[in-house]
Amino acid sequence: MGKRVGMEVAIASAEAAALCKFDVAAVYPITPQSHVAEHLSDIVNDGRVDASFITVESEHSALSAAMGASATGARVVTATSSQGLLYMHEVLPITSAMRLPIVMLIANRAISGPINIWNDHSDIMPQRDTGWISFFADNGQEVVDMTIQAFKVAEHREVMLPVNVNMDGFQLTHMVEPIIMPDQGEVDRFLPEYVPYATLHPDRPVSMGTLAMPEIYAEAQKAKNVAIVNSKKIILEVWKEWEKLFGRRYEPIQAYRTKDADVALVTMGSMGETAEIAVEELRKQGVKAGLLKIKLWRPFPFAELRKAVQGIRVLAVTDRACSFGGPGGPVFSEIRSALYEEPVRPAIVNYIIGLGGRDVQVEDFMEMVRQAARGKLSEPYVFYGVRG
Amino acid sequence: MTTVKKYTKSVVENFDLYAPKLVSKEEFFNAGHRACQGCGEALAIRLMCKALGKDTVITNATGCMEVISSLYPTTAWTLPWIHVAFPNAAAVASGVEAGLRALRRKGKIADRRVKSVAIGGDGGTMDIGFQALSGAMERGHDMLYVCFDNEAYMNTGIQRSSGTPFLASTTTAPAGKKIPGNQVWKKNLAEIMVQHNLPYVATASPSYPLDFMNKVKKARRVKGPSYIHCLVTCPTGWRSASETCIKLGRLALETGIFPLYEVENGVYKLTVEIPEKRRPVEDYLKLQGRFRHLTPDQMQVIQARVDLEFKKLQNKIDHSVSWV
Numbered sequence: 001m002g003k004r005v006g007m008e009v010a011i012a013s014a015e016a017a018a019l020c021k022f023d024v025a026a027v028y029p030i031t032p033q034s035h036v037a038e039h040l041s042d043i044v045n046d047g048r049v050d051a052s053f054i055t056v057e058s059e060h061s062a063l064s065a066a067m068g069a070s071a072t073g074a075r076v077v078t079a080t081s082s083q084g085l086l087y088m089h090e091v092l093p094i095t096s097a098m099r100l101p102i103v104m105l106i107a108n109r110a111i112s113g114p115i116n117i118w119n120d121h122s123d124i125m126p127q128r129d130t131g132w133i134s135f136f137a138d139n140g141q142e143v144v145d146m147t148i149q150a151f152k153v154a155e156h157r158e159v160m161l162p163v164n165v166n167m168d169g170f171q172l173t174h175m176v177e178p179i180i181m182p183d184q185g186e187v188d189r190f191l192p193e194y195v196p197y198a199t200l201h202p203d204r205p206v207s208m209g210t211l212a213m214p215e216i217y218a219e220a221q222k223a224k225n226v227a228i229v230n231s232k233k234i235i236l237e238v239w240k241e242w243e244k245l246f247g248r249r250y251e252p253i254q255a256y257r258t259k260d261a262d263v264a265l266v267t268m269g270s271m272g273e274t275a276e277i278a279v280e281e282l283r284k285q286g287v288k289a290g291l292l293k294i295k296l297w298r299p300f301p302f303a304e305l306r307k308a309v310q311g312i313r314v315l316a317v318t319d320r321a322c323s324f325g326g327p328g329g330p331v332f333s334e335i336r337s338a339l340y341e342e343p344v345r346p347a348i349v350n351y352i353i354g355l356g357g358r359d360v361q362v363e364d365f366m367e368m369v370r371q372a373a374r375g376k377l378s379e380p381y382v383f384y385g386v387r388g
Numbered sequence: 389m390t391t392v393k394k395y396t397k398s399v400v401e402n403f404d405l406y407a408p409k410l411v412s413k414e415e416f417f418n419a420g421h422r423a424c425q426g427c428g429e430a431l432a433i434r435l436m437c438k439a440l441g442k443d444t445v446i447t448n449a450t451g452c453m454e455v456i457s458s459l460y461p462t463t464a465w466t467l468p469w470i471h472v473a474f475p476n477a478a479a480v481a482s483g484v485e486a487g488l489r490a491l492r493r494k495g496k497i498a499d500r501r502v503k504s505v506a507i508g509g510d511g512g513t514m515d516i517g518f519q520a521l522s523g524a525m526e527r528g529h530d531m532l533y534v535c536f537d538n539e540a541y542m543n544t545g546i547q548r549s550s551g552t553p554f555l556a557s558t559t560t561a562p563a564g565k566k567i568p569g570n571q572v573w574k575k576n577l578a579e580i581m582v583q584h585n586l587p588y589v590a591t592a593s594p595s596y597p598l599d600f601m602n603k604v605k606k607a608r609r610v611k612g613p614s615y616i617h618c619l620v621t622c623p624t625g626w627r628s629a630s631e632t633c634i635k636l637g638r639l640a641l642e643t644g645i646f647p648l649y650e651v652e653n654g655v656y657k658l659t660v661e662i663p664e665k666r667r668p669v670e671d672y673l674k675l676q677g678r679f680r681h682l683t684p685d686q687m688q689v690i691q692a693r694v695d696l697e698f699k700k701l702q703n704k705i706d707h708s709v710s711w712v
Contacts, residue, residue: 023490026483050494052486057523061479064472064520068447068483068504071470073497074490076483094472200445200468200484202502209471210458 010035023074082109096131101154118357140177252301261290278365328381426630428620439604449477449508481506510551538622595637627677
């Protein structure tokens with residue numbers, strides 16, 4: 001049985017990777033991911049996991065070295081944040097195209113400029129279309145669980161794709177939370193040894209990352225899309241197995257008091273817990289509020305979303321990133337597009353909140369629900385509580 | 389008895405004539421690839437692979453070599469080979485090394501040494517890949533990096549790189565009416581690698597195949613990082629006749645423009661003798677269209693700089709001290 005501990009979430013994420021017995025870690029430090037980097041190297045240098053830790057000179061090299069190691073058949077973990085994630089952007093789509101099951105822990109942080117080290121989701125959103133599976137955690141327990149699940153999903157023969165686990169910088173990474181740490185035996189039973197399909201070794205030489213002309217490039221892209229779409233089935237199976245073994249339930253979209261809800265908030269990441277309290281407060285005041293928390297960002301859970309919004313009159317979608325000059329935040333535009341073909345669909349409004357660590361409190365979520373309940377906003381999307 | 393003695397002596401004297409027979413006939417970079425006629429780089433890679441042998445993993449930076457050798461669904465490579473992107477061959481190869489090391493230690497792969505080797509052009513090594521190279525070398529991975537320097541971005545159409553020689557005409561540093569080609573001197577990457585405290589650094593050329601292969605073998609044996617800077621002719625980019633590929637490599641040496649040397653634990657040594665009276669740089673420059681616009685005065689400027697660089701190298705050869 002796992003043990004309940006009080007642990008900083010960044011450290012807990014590294015501990016979770018250690019339970020997965022990674023072979024190689026390649027990490028470049030960046031705030032607020034740095035405790036992940038430091039703790040992974042503690043684990044390796046103390047010999048708690050028999051692994052190589054590569055102290056790369058940049059994030060671009062972090063993911064590049066991770067790819068090289070993964071291509072030899074090693075189980076590989078990396079971690080980053082913000083500018084670092086943007087710096088490695090070039091390598092992300094290549095990782096998924098080469099079907100290398102690397103797990104990346106992301107401490108979500110705003111991107112420059114102006115420079116800002118605090119939390120939002122503007123680092124991960126530009127990575128949306130790179131072919132990585134994306135999990136979003138609400139709390140420390142979910143970070144630990146999703147890290148372990150990520151290896152199982154990534155390495156599944158029917159998936160073979162990289163996975164990133166998103167945890168809000170500071171709001172999660174630097175919080176000490178009560179976490180049930182699975183024990184090694186449990187993880188060993190859940191996560192089998194990685195059996196790679198093809199590796200870089202002279203005993204069976206292969207060429208990886210070859211040149212594709214127009215006659216085959218499009219097929220390669222389609223194949224990647226098929227792979228990530230089909231991965232949902234495996235993700236659901238893995239989550240079901242997790243629930244059976246550990247008793248904690250994971251769903252692509254977690255509904256909170258939406259059965260009879262009139263207005264529902266939509267959140268991704270740690271703000272979901274604040275929104276839950278807002279829903280409770282509103283309920284006390286007689287407002288039929290609810291909440292949908294997105295846990296699986298890619299592949300996007302279209303069917304689950306359509307089911308989850310049934311009976312809801314207004315959706316108040318929150319975004320923690322901008323799409324400048326676009327239709328609203330990325331989560332909003334995804335949800336609105338997903339529901340376009342539905343004969344009966346809720347009204348959808350968009351609040352862009354919590355940019356660069358701006359605090360969003362219970363009362364703010366309550367106000368968003370009250371505004372949304374009254375109907376259309378003055379603009380298609382609103383920077384909630386922002387001056388100017 | 390006399391005949392035998394004479395015979396033995398002649399083998400030694402003509403070692404370079406007989407030694408190619410000792411070179412492995414096995415090919416790891418195979419025929420049928422799409423390189424240009426007279427490509428010095430394709431030839432050098434073929435020789436490098438022969439010297440490396442089977443237990444090798446190649447990481448290839450984006451460039452001509454990846455394009456000409458890996459057109460899906462074909463491959464020229466019978467060594468395990470990976471290409472990821474332009475700037476990161478050294479980083480990927482460092483990951484390959486770390487992965488192989490961890491898996492070997494943990495008994496997940498066969499217990500024998502497999503060398504991680506990264507290759508890239510001058511752009512992928514000296515410019516966009518420079519940071520990744522410096523990082524990988526500084527971290528001390530057991531890997532070899534070979535830069536095949538053809539002195540410009542040839543794959544994208546002969547644009548200037550930091551490997552381009554002074555006054556050479558390229559498509560982004562053309563010999564214009566006002567500015568006559570590339571305005572700065574070539575970066576000395578081999579020297580920068582020496583400053584990374586590498587146990588083995590060498591310069592090489594496919595025009596001296598045995599010297600090159602011996603250096604690759606030596607670098608392969610090093611348990612740690614090593615670097616070889618190989619000057620390769622690009623007939624397309626140098627505007628030179630294909631059949632002068634080998635000749636140009638020899639002239640680069642005989643003029644002192646590209647001396648072949650190695651640096652072992654800090655000790656510099658020439659590996660191919662350079663004639664006491666070096667040929668004028670003009671002999672090398674005049675065979676290449678990229679230098680066609682040079683005036684006699686400009687050739688003299690180049691001559692003076694080559695003389696100076698040669699003197700500096702000679703000084704290191706005379707005074708360097710081993711750190712082991």
